[in-house]
Amino acid sequence: MTRSSADGSAPRGRSRRNFAGARPVMDDVARLAGVSKQTVSRVLNDHPSVRAETRETVLSAMRTLGYRPSRSARSLASGRTRMVGVISFDAARYGPASILTAINTAAQEAGYLLSSIALDTAEPDTVVEAVNRLSAEGADGVIAIAPQLWVGKALADTRLDTPLVVLENGFDADTQQVTGDSRTGARKAVEHLLGLGHRTVWHIAGPTGWTSADHRLGSWQASLEAAGVEVPDPLIGDWSAESGYELGRSLARRPDVTAVFVSNDQMALGLLHALHEAGRSVPGDISVVGYDDIPEAAHFLPPLTTVRTDFAEIGTRSLRLLLDRLDGAAEPSRAESLVPVDLVVRRSSGPAPGR
Numbered sequence: 001m002t003r004s005s006a007d008g009s010a011p012r013g014r015s016r017r018n019f020a021g022a023r024p025v026m027d028d029v030a031r032l033a034g035v036s037k038q039t040v041s042r043v044l045n046d047h048p049s050v051r052a053e054t055r056e057t058v059l060s061a062m063r064t065l066g067y068r069p070s071r072s073a074r075s076l077a078s079g080r081t082r083m084v085g086v087i088s089f090d091a092a093r094y095g096p097a098s099i100l101t102a103i104n105t106a107a108q109e110a111g112y113l114l115s116s117i118a119l120d121t122a123e124p125d126t127v128v129e130a131v132n133r134l135s136a137e138g139a140d141g142v143i144a145i146a147p148q149l150w151v152g153k154a155l156a157d158t159r160l161d162t163p164l165v166v167l168e169n170g171f172d173a174d175t176q177q178v179t180g181d182s183r184t185g186a187r188k189a190v191e192h193l194l195g196l197g198h199r200t201v202w203h204i205a206g207p208t209g210w211t212s213a214d215h216r217l218g219s220w221q222a223s224l225e226a227a228g229v230e231v232p233d234p235l236i237g238d239w240s241a242e243s244g245y246e247l248g249r250s251l252a253r254r255p256d257v258t259a260v261f262v263s264n265d266q267m268a269l270g271l272l273h274a275l276h277e278a279g280r281s282v283p284g285d286i287s288v289v290g291y292d293d294i295p296e297a298a299h300f301l302p303p304l305t306t307v308r309t310d311f312a313e314i315g316t317r318s319l320r321l322l323l324d325r326l327d328g329a330a331e332p333s334r335a336e337s338l339v340p341v342d343l344v345v346r347r348s349s350g351p352a353p354g355r
Contacts (some may be wrong), residue, residue, distance in 0.1 A: 024065040032060045033061035077192030083113045085162075087127070087155075088145040091118040093239065094266075094294050096145050096310055099167060102315025103143060111322060116140060135162065141322045143167065149209050168211045173218060176325070178318045178337045182212045183342040185307035186219035189261045189289045192305070192343055194227055197285065197352035198259035200261065203234045204247050206263040216263050216291065230251040238269045244270025251286075252278035258286055258352050263299050265290040265306055272300060272348070283350030285301050291304040303346035313339050 030037045034059060042050050043058040050058075061067070084107055088096050107114045115137055117130045120150065134142055141163035144155055155166065166177045193201045205222045206213025217234055224231045235251070237243035244267030251257050252275050264269040268290030272282060280286050282302055290297060293308035317337060 004180075024067045028065055029058065029061045029067050032065060033058045060335045065301040079138055079160070081138035082111060082113055083137065083139050083206050084319065085137070085139035085142040086114060086116040086132070086145065087130050088116065089120075089147060089151055094188050095149065095292060095309065098311035099145055099315040099318075100247040102312040103319050106316045106319040110319070112140075112319075115133045117217075123156045127151070130246050131155075140326055141165070143155065143292065143318050143322055147210050147212060148214075149211060149214075149223070163322060165325075167314060167318055176321050176337070178314055178321065178339065180212070180309040180311075180314060180340045181341050182215035183219040184338075185291060185309070185343075186216040186261065187223045188341070188343040189291070189307055190220055190223035191351060192345070193287055193289060194229070196259070198287065198349060200224060200230045200232060200351070202232050202251060202257050204237050204244060204251075204260060204262045204267050205234045206236075206267075210234060213263050220261055237263070238266055239266060241266045241270035241273070243267055245294045246272030248272070249278070251275075259349075260286060260288050262288065262290045265292045265294045266302060268304055268306070268348075269296075269300060271306075272302075276301075282348055285353060287349040287352075289343075289349055296344065297344075300348070301349045304346055305346045305349040308342045308344050310339055310341070 025038050028035055030040045033040070039050065040058055041055065043055050067238050083292075084103075086100060086103060088100055090096055091100060104114050104116075115134060117133065119126055131142070139162060143165050144151070145167045146155060147168045155164070164176075168177070168179045201220070201224065202331060203217065205217045205220075208214070220234070221231055235247045237247055244262060247267075247269035251260060251271070260271060262271055268288055271288060275282055275286055282288055288304065290304050290306035291309070293306045297306050299305040316327065317339065321337065
């Protein structure tokens with residue numbers, strides 16, 4: 001039974017009915033607006049050939065009738081499913097999870113659904129299966145959150161036919177990729193610490209083969225070499241606080257260590273734990289700079305100096321690039337889109353001891 005309000009009008013939140021008692025359809029809109037059904041379809045899909053006054057007439061008719069186009073109607077009109085597929089790896093980490101949330105929000109605002117597949121492994125067969133599943137669901141395009149080098153290779157081997165945007169890891173010159181500017185972020189961290197008078201900067205790196213970790217490590221080394229200072233051997237972690245703690249215990253025993261740049265905030269948290277446990281003051285004895293600016297970073301003891309990555313912008317920009325490709329927009333002059341980063345100075349970094 002259809003419920004109605006006391007005055008006999010349709011309940012709030014429901015579409016008005018046409019004279020036959022059915023919900024209004026595209027033909028009703030066309031009839032009221034005095035245009036063709038094809039023109040209504042063009043308005044629904046923001047076709048540039050529709051004049052502004054005609055567009056407003058059609059939109060006014062939709063409002064009058066309470067017409068709400070169904071997703072299936074949009075799909076038939078545009079030849080699209082209005083669904084975007086996302087393949088993610090290591091989705092539990094803060095960065096990938098934040099990017100996925102941003103993609104989902106941007107997709108909803110653009111009128112798209114999101115179909116997401118989180119993979120635990122980047123084995124080629126697993127990636128091919130994920131791509132095939134998204135293709136079977138009719139995804140108009142795919143965004144791949146691909147932080148590891150071998151993920152890019154696996155994606156390349158799938159020979160994906162639908163438009164593709166890759167985050168952090170491009171595997172050929174034609175694939176559009178979006179990434180935080182890790183090289184600049186690492187350089188800013190090193191220059192900040194050297195500028196405080198530290199003779200050199202040690203580094204706890206992320207795992208080898210991860211694009212962001214490799215870029216940060218390479219930029220850390222290049223920045224020290226450019227400054228003409230000693231380049232210590234890097235310590236390789238696995239992104240976890242536990243690995244930062246274990247590596248930090250060895251650094252805490254070295255009196256020559258006065259500054260450490262860490263490739264993510266979780267490992268920096270482990271390092272702070274190890275230094276506190278060893279009785280080393282931060283930043284009195286050792287300064288620490290992390291990376292990412294996770295929400296908890298401002299509440300570490302002491303609050304962590306870190307490089308802020310705008311994960312929301314990475315996710316939003318990736319969806320925008322994909323939709324531009326679907327709309328036939330001109331290809332960007334560069335395949336890579338770098339999202340700027342900022343150094344956030346807090347109390348974990350300070351002048352070198354004795355200065």
